[in-house]
Amino acid sequence: MPETTYLEAIRQGIWEEMERDPAVFCIGEDIGIYGGAFKVTEGFVHRFGTERVIDTPIAESAIVGAAFGASLTGMRPVAEFQFMDFIGCAFNQIVNMVAKAHFRWGAPAPLVLRGPSGGGVHGGPFHSQNPEAYFVHTPGLKVVCPATAYDAKGLIKSAIRDNNPVVFFEHKFLYRRIKEDIPTGDFTVPLGKARIAREGKHVSVITYAAMVHTALEAAETLAKEGIELEVIDLRTLLPLDRQAIADTVKKTNRVIILHEDVRTGGIAGEVVAIINEEAFDYLDAPIVRITSKDTPVPFSPPLEEWFLPNVGDVVREAKRLVSY
């Protein structure tokens, strides 16, 4: 099986879906001849043509609105945001026009809204955000955050085939930094299901996206001291896999929730509430949240380091929980 980067896996997934279903098309800024700011759609316009790979003006609310309109005629658009930080420019179309359409008037919106999110790349406040919480908060959407190349390919395929609007966050730190052997050809990963990234027994780390790798690194360090971390990769944030969350708490009784998004209003709070509802009696210690600081993402490397969660945070908190 060939070694494939996280980015290449996404590219393969979209390409294969476009070959499989003529209703799928791409729309976004600089996705045609340029191949996309991160080259996710490199080669697409040469293969699929200019009608099907559409370069738009800089107009995010038009991109989302037009994608929705096309979906009403049965098309399946894959709309790219050059950086997910810019998703705010289309916020009204997403939460008011698209997300409510099926509930209000029976119009499903089979769109994928995808783009790069996340920090650790010295991108500063407008090229590093994790905006997922705004959309987890919106009934009618689905929200997906893959952490591995395999999942990125399987999930983008599932997202394209899904009848609902899926906001698909591709962590830009992972684009070229992880490479895996993934199978060629068609396979999908289901939306709404978490994955056990590492089996363990002493402390659960519930996390997603780039922080999955931070947790796995911490697990290696902790294993040397006899502490076995269980790492749960949520993969889909809306709907959250309540069963997987409950199961891991029942197994280890001590939980860390780790995400790169800021603390206040981040989905760690939602996961804490779910644990309270599903598995309160199984807790042997308070639930710990490890998140970024409640500030915009700073630019200068030492400041960004201060801002982001790191392996040391996970190691420290896991040890503290074990001796609670």
Next chain:
Amino acid sequence: MSKKPAPKPSRSGATGLQNPTNPQQRTYSIPDWRAERPDFRIEQVREGEQVRYVVHGDLSAPAPPVRESKYLTREQHIELYRWMLLNRRMETALENLYKQGKVVGGVYFGLGQEACSCASAMALRKDEWLGPMIRNQGAMLVKGFSARDIMMQYMAKAGSPTFGKDASSHFGDIHERHVVSPISTLGDLIPVLTGVALGARLQGRNIAVMTWIGDGGQSTGVTYEGLNFAAVQKLGLVLFVENNIWAYSTPTDQQFLCKDLAERAIAYGIPGLIVDGTDACQVFDAAHEACERARRGEGPTLIEAKMMRMKGHAIHDAAQYVPRPLFDYWTRRDPIARFENYLVNVKKWLTADDNAKLIADVERQLEEDRDFAVNSPMPDPASTPLETWCDGCHEIKLTYDVPRYPNENKDAALKKHEAAVHLK
């Protein structure tokens, strides 16, 4: 000596041409079909303790004659008249229902705007789409919804098109009638209808799609983004800018500086046109020509229809801020009264008797719809579809045809590329 080459026509549909007498200038033309060009201005003026709106300008002229249509058949004239009557009388029935306490929430009226809703919608074909705004309920009737559908929406009944989940004109139908539901924020239908035309084109069809926006609504950013996208992609959006002077309580003098909103077409590079929005023939002809352009793949058209909103923003708003002379001027221009006079007295296509029968028939239909709607039940959460996600409850099907892509190259393989990471 070789002649200077003729100035290249601009790529703009608004035909900005180099002025032959002054090469440093370009000129544009915006046709104006109106028989009259009233010039008035609304100003906020302090009068003693109060600040009120005052209108300046000559508002004495009587209503002009209806402009003869180039396209409507005699039967279509009568059909259009009936739609306008149904639109008007339905809204009167809604007002009565409200006063009887049977309506949930408020009522929105398109009084004085029936020609703009009905005549424009009639220009679309059955398989073409429209997206109505709150005062375009006449367009929804033309497209095949019934008065009882709209009444049940207002009364929040289980049998409404949204099963009680949304109010007023916030409903639609993708498969049969091709109506896109509006939302409460303004301008958002513009990129959506543009996208419908995009979807159709990918399926091999150049269709006309239609929506409306008010003098207030067109101020939003999404209006610009959507219309610009339609223009640069040459998608067949027929956009009626309904300049009815009042955006809630804000007059046009406080909304924009242009003399006429049709001028904005120049900025988008598309044709613009001004029509009298209270003249059903002008509205239909403008819509028809714009739809034909769209079907030929020539892109969008911006049609500014001038009229006035003859009631408040909604039923709770008495609109006492509207200066009386302005109200009287536009009352003389009631679109239904003008069209009725045209059909009965000018064209003599309806006798007084025919007219009375037509009106009675409309009333009878409304009475039936009203009784049905009033006697229908309220929704029960247990039997209302309340799923936010579609996981198989609806079929996603292509409206027109399987997309074909003549410019694709099936031999191009997916190559492995090093991704660009420009944030180091």
